[in-house]
Amino acid sequence: MxxxxxxxxxxxxxxxxxxxxxxxxxxxxxxxEIAVEAGVSxxxxxxxxxxxxxxxxxxxxxxxxxxxxxARDRIAxxxxxxxxxVLLRAALEELLPLDDQRxxxxxxxxxxxxxxLIDPALASVFLHDGSPLENMVTALISAAGPRHSIxxxxxxxxxxxxxxxxxxxxxHQRRTRADVRRTLDYHLDRILQAQP
Amino acid sequence: MxxxxxxxxxxxxxxxxxxxxxxxxxxxxxxxEIAVEAGVSxxxxxxxxxxxxxxxxxxxxxxxxxxxxxARDRIAxxxxxxxxxVLLRAALEELLPLDDQRxxxxxxxxxxxxxxLIDPALASVFLHDGSPLENMVTALISAAGPRHSIxxxxxxxxxxxxxxxxxxxxxHQRRTRADVRRTLDYHLDRILQAQP
DNA sequence: TCCATCAGGATACGAACGTATCAACCTCAT
DNA sequence: ATGAGGTTGATACGTTCGTATCCTGATGGA
Numbered sequence: 001m002x003x004x005x006x007x008x009x010x011x012x013x014x015x016x017x018x019x020x021x022x023x024x025x026x027x028x029x030x031x032x033e034i035a036v037e038a039g040v041s042x043x044x045x046x047x048x049x050x051x052x053x054x055x056x057x058x059x060x061x062x063x064x065x066x067x068x069x070x071a072r073d074r075i076a077x078x079x080x081x082x083x084x085x086v087l088l089r090a091a092l093e094e095l096l097p098l099d100d101q102r103x104x105x106x107x108x109x110x111x112x113x114x115x116x117l118i119d120p121a122l123a124s125v126f127l128h129d130g131s132p133l134e135n136m137v138t139a140l141i142s143a144a145g146p147r148h149s150i151x152x153x154x155x156x157x158x159x160x161x162x163x164x165x166x167x168x169x170x171x172h173q174r175r176t177r178a179d180v181r182r183t184l185d186y187h188l189d190r191i192l193q194a195q196p
Numbered sequence: 197m198x199x200x201x202x203x204x205x206x207x208x209x210x211x212x213x214x215x216x217x218x219x220x221x222x223x224x225x226x227x228x229e230i231a232v233e234a235g236v237s238x239x240x241x242x243x244x245x246x247x248x249x250x251x252x253x254x255x256x257x258x259x260x261x262x263x264x265x266x267a268r269d270r271i272a273x274x275x276x277x278x279x280x281x282v283l284l285r286a287a288l289e290e291l292l293p294l295d296d297q298r299x300x301x302x303x304x305x306x307x308x309x310x311x312x313l314i315d316p317a318l319a320s321v322f323l324h325d326g327s328p329l330e331n332m333v334t335a336l337i338s339a340a341g342p343r344h345s346i347x348x349x350x351x352x353x354x355x356x357x358x359x360x361x362x363x364x365x366x367x368h369q370r371r372t373r374a375d376v377r378r379t380l381d382y383h384l385d386r387i388l389q390a391q392p
Numbered sequence: 393t394c395c396a397t398c399a400g401g402a403t404a405c406g407a408a409c410g411t412a413t414c415a416a417c418c419t420c421a422t
Numbered sequence: 423a424t425g426a427g428g429t430t431g432a433t434a435c436g437t438t439c440g441t442a443t444c445c446t447g448a449t450g451g452a
Binding site for chain 1: 221303307309314319347350357358359360364370378
């Protein structure tokens with residue numbers, strides 16, 4: 001039951017999984033609760049997926065794909081119209097829960113990421129493609145023509161990992177949005193400031 | 197059932213929770229499984245804690261406390277005998293799964309961190325004390341007398357968040373240990389290199 | 393028209409969950 | 423020695439879980 005292009009009904013059900021996982025946790029995403037949230041009967045959930053595990057895998061794959069598409073679209077809408085710093089910032093802000101969409105997505109992804117430590121089928125979704133974001137950030141830094149003392153790849157690694165961590169802190173209300181913005185601005189300045 | 201100093205039996209049970217959560221996930225930490233892992237009967241688990249939820253909260257608090265103590269001890273064992281870079285590196289490496297102890301702890305913490313998005317009792321454990329690690333790293337950077345263009349607090353924020361993220365990548369085998377070491381070395385060099 | 397296939401309703405089943413209950417056992421101060 | 427309080431074994435209760443089963447309509451090509 002590998003779904004590449006889900007039917008409308010499958011999509012409804014998958015989105016119900018997302019909402020429940022984001023608001024009440026992946027544990028509460030039982031077949032019966034998913035059905036209620038999707039506005040269908042439990043039998044329908046049973047019918048359209050091979051089983052609960054497959055449903056969860058499909059839901060992760062679809063979320064992952066949607067996130068990538070949305071990020072790519074949003075960044076592409078800026079390109080050729082802005083400077084490298086704006087692009088770089090936009091790419092990194094895709095990792096932050098700055099609106100309901102990204103907050104929901106991040107909460108669901110967090111639940112899945114933890115479960116993928118146990119479930120290899122989920123882990124494979126995360127490992128499927130290499131490190132497109134790190135590579136993109138590396139390219140953006142290099143394209144900005146930073147000082148020669150900057151190693152774009154190493155900067156990208158810490159930036160992506162760090163902004164992800166800051167996003168989680170934001171989710172847990174361990175940091176304020178202003179705090180994250182200050183830290184991000186500082187490092188963008190540092191990396192992109194005047195060349196030698 | 198707030199346990200500050202657990203009895204030997206409570207500790208046995210709590211450690212069973214840690215092992216199960218690390219190896220099979222927090223969902224598998226049922227009362228019956230915990231009892232088996234701890235080598236006691238399920239009734240004993242029932243008796244020594246107010247309920248499952250309290251047991252989970254106590255287990256998190258104890259893990260959190262143990263981690264802080266171990267980190268403090270390990271770093272203190274280096275102080276006055278090493279240069280700032282060694283101390284800074286040691287502090288950050290407490291976040292990485294470099295041995296079984298830290299790997300287990302990180303896996304358990306990850307499960308709890310995710311669940312704390314839903315469970316306020318767990319979230320309060322994480323939020324209880326401010327940001328001691330960020331503060332310590334800030335102090336270590338400042339004490340190293342970095343270049344005046346360095347903002348120690350902002351560097352500490354991204355370092356702590358970033359190394360945490362790199363540690364998770366390590367856990368998921370998304371990065372190699374050498375890769376993480378390279379990124380960490382680069383940024384330590386960058387921050388601590390020759391003063392103006 | 394007829395029947396094969398798809399879609400879904402209604403219900404049940406066995407397993408596992410957290411917890412409650414009741415009796416039995418220890419261990420000391422009295 | 424004895425009874426009270428702390429501890430544990432054995433067992434059961436009610437719930438919820440994922441899934442299976444059986445049946446009813448709807449749809450659509452022959």
